[in-house]
Amino acid sequence: MGNALISAKQNAEYRRELGKRIEAARETYTASPISQIADSFMLVRIIGNDLEPRHRKGQSFDNVLFILDNEPVFDACEKFWIVNRIVDTDEEARIIGLLESRRQNFHTIPFELDQYRKISWDVEQLVAGDLRFSEKGRASGQSARYETHIRRSKNLYVMNNNGARNAALAIARDRAKWLMPWDGNCYLTDSAFQRIRSAIEKNPHLPYAVVPMARIVDNALLLDQSFQPPAEEEPQIIFRADTTQLFDENYGYGRRPKIEMLWRLAVPGPWDRYRDDAWDFPRPVRAADAGLLQKAGWVARLDSGRSHLEIGKAGFVARLVSRDQAIVDMVDQCDAKAVAARLDTSRLAFYDEDALAHAVKDGPILHHLETAAGQALARGPFSVLDKTGLAPSGDPQDYFHPAPYWWPAPDRPDGLPYIRRDGERVPGTALYAAGSETYDRTRLQRVFDDTTVLALAATVLDGHHYAVHAARLIRAWFIDPRTRMNPHLRYAQVRSGHDNNEGSGHGIIELKDFYFFLDAVRLLERTGVLGDEDREAFRAWLGSYCEWLDTAPAAATAFCSSSNQGTYYDLQRASIATFLGDSATLAKISLYARERLATQIAADGSLPRELSRTRPRHYAMFTLQGWTSLARVLSSVGDNLWQHKTAEGLGLVQALHWLVAHENKPHTMSAETVDPDRLGPLLLDLTHHDPAGMPPADLGRATKPIFHPDEAIAPFWLWRRR
Structure with a gap:
């Protein structure tokens, strides 16, 4: 009370x-001198992108055409158009052609892909706990508001709502007394305009007028001169030429770009009751001339092509949902377009073309390569049919490997369900160990490593016989219908008694080495040993496998992981995307990597999830090898993950610093034994990507060409891209 x-x-x-x-x-x-100026108007309409599913494709063009065909000429009112960053070049050309054919005055604000490419996602401002792969994010799922927020800066550029409105004000200010920077779908009947004019003539001392909108689902209704619908929607604004208020260009489409001005001018409405998100800007203070306004006439908002979104409360709610989806879809399309412009599927993504071209000068490494290639020639080809065990499905072409750290329960006769003993491997699950012939893991690794060594040898040593044998390995495992692996990992790392004896998602890491293997395939294709049918069949296999990755519950588990599982999911998906030319997926992985990095790196630069394992030294190095490989793949399309930093100012370089500083501290990393040379590749990365820091002195470890596959270091990694 x-x-x-x-x-x-x-x-x-x-x-x-x-x-x-x-x-x-x-x-x-x-x-004031302006009182001596006769009333004149300049109506500047801003034509933006069609945003599906919020709008029908082509609706902007159709509405412009309707206006040009039907809107009356108004006395003392100049009409002008702004073509505002239309992403679809064909649609932009169609709209410009229409305006030119009708002799309309217009200004074009172009969409420039090179400019757009410089804009990053808005993840750096969010603390790790708010991001997609945080515990909070995984538990709740991310909302549409989150998705639009992390695309805020990109949305600002693409949609440019307030930027275009300010451009309209600048264009109109010296050409009329009353400025109308309006949306491109606004239409005025003669009677509606006369009501606006009458109100302004009556109260010209008020520097602003607000014109409420009426949503129209059938444009033809406006041809009836007596038609006057209720106008209760968010208004358009008219500015007197001597006003100085500008729209705040930090407010993007979907997050109140015009409402920010309504708040500033103290225009009352339902927007005063809207809910703010934690990351929204604080509401602006009222302008000095707030409240000096009047309500004037009405304006029609032409059909969006989605009539069900324009009617009633249900339409309002659905409109918000479709608008958010439209923002995400538009930004993601632009990201895909930006990536596609730099994506060459034939170009190596992990290895460096110049390094391979100059490899003939490196005698000791060439000796290692010749030896390794000779050993690879003596092995294979391999097939999933070679295993002595069988996947729970009963299909011999299903890949099968049990979870290495899950053992039979000792207190139960059947051992089910299996229990976890982290760091203790089940016999037969270690690579090349006795009993590993029961499963597929060892042979799969042979396919990856031997194919890569042979492809490198064929390229560097100019030996065609290497390429011929490598092609046999690829055909047997991925192409030949009689011997190839089925394109899924449904039975990778099976924990008996769990998940219907299917893999939980951790097994997806067993195909992590696509990142260097696909470069090997590229090199082999250059030699001609893989024909057109082989190439098509292999790509079809990858496509089917990606479909499984995108839809299988187990794959979703790997994707959502905040540990190395998630990192290697991204690496695998990005590597395949560069090979298949899937720019949309590659752009998404670039975003996910930034969100994931923030949730994996602690405030001191460490990796808490990996340090909690029974083998922290191994897993810290293993995870960072995954990150550095992902950074290389992304760099092949010009994406610099190396220098990305989180809200806490941390990134991949800072994590490498932490590892180097703590690698020999038992109280931090435990006293486990690891290959002392495996730090070498990470040391080199640190020297390459932290030019301001002191180079680590111990680079003698950075010469070993081949490591055990468990260490996640590609064969002949010294020839990788920086």
Whole structure:
């Protein structure tokens, strides 16, 4: 009750004060030179992108055509158009062609792909706990508001709502007394315009007028001169030429770009009750001339092509949902377009073309390569049919490997369900170990490593016989219908008694080495040992496998992981995307990598999830090898993950610093034994990507060409891209 009385008292005081300010505005206007200028109007309409599913494709063009065909000419009102960053070049050309054919005055604000490419996602401002792969994010799933927020800066550029409105104000200010920077779908009947003119003529001392909108689902209704629908929607604004207010260009489409101005001008409406998100800007303070406005006439908002989104409360709710989806879809299309412009599927993504071209000068490494290639020639080809065990499906072409750290329960006769003993491998699950012939893991690794060594040898040593044998390995495992692996990992890392004896998602890491293997395939294709049918069949296999990755529950588990599983999921998916020319997926992985990095790196630069394992030294190095490989693949399309930093100012380089500083500290990393040379590749990365820091002195470890596959270091990694 007390609060209501205070509010009523404050409102009364505000009205009295506003009344005084209106009278003062009347006196100021009468004494101002602008009062001597006859009323004239400039209606600048801003034509933006069609945003599906919020709008029908082509609706902007159709509405412009409707306006040009049907809207009356108004006395003392100049009409002008802004073509505002239309992404679809064909649609932009169609709209410009229409305006030119009707001799319309217009200005084009172009969409420039090179400019757009410089804009990053808005993840750096979010703390790790708010991001997609945080515990909170995984538990709740991310909302549409989150998805639009992390695309805010990209949305600002593409949609450019307030930037175009300010451009309209600048264009109109010296050409008319009353400026109308309006949306491109606004239409005025003759009677609607006359009502606006009449109101302004009556109260010209008020520097602003708000014109409420009526949503129209059938444009033809506007041809009836007596038609006057209820106009209750968010209004358009008219500015007197001597006003100085500009739209705030930090507010993007979908997050109140025009409402910010309505708040500033103290225009009351339902927007005063809208809910703010934690990452929204604080609401602006009122302008000095707030409240000096009037309501004037009405304007029609032409059909969006989605009539069900324009009617009633249900339409309002659905409109918000479709608008958010449209923002995400549009930004993602632009990201895909930006990646596609730099994506060459034939170009190596992990290895460096120049390094391979100059490899003939490196005698000791060439000796290692010749030896390794000779050993690879003596092995294979391999097939999933070679295993002595069988996947739970009973299909011999299904890949099968049990979870290495899951053992039979000792207190149960059947051992089910299996229990976890982290760091203790089940016999037969270690690469090349006795019993590993029961499963597929060892042979798969042979395919990856031997094919890569042979492809490198064929390229560097100029030996065609290497390429011929490598092609046999690829055909047997991925192409030949009789011997190839089925394109899924449904039975990778099976934990007996769990998940219907299917893999839980951790097994997806067993195909992590696509990142260097696909470069090997590229090199082999250059030699001609893989024909057109082989190439098509292999790509079809990858396509089917990606479909499984995108739809299988187990794959979703790997994708959502905040540990190395998630990192290697991204690496695998990005590597295949560069090979298949899937720019949309590659752009998404670039975003996910930034979100994932923030949730994996602690405030001190460490990797807490990996340090909690029984082999922290191994897993810290293993994870960072995955990150550095992903950074290389992304760099092949010009994406610099190396220098990305989180809200806490951390990134991949800072994590490498932490590892180097703590690698020999048993109280941090435990006293486990690891290959002392495996730090070498990470040391080199640190020297390459932290030019401001002191180079680590111990680079003697950075010469070993081949490591055990468990260490996640590609064969002949010294020839990788920086």
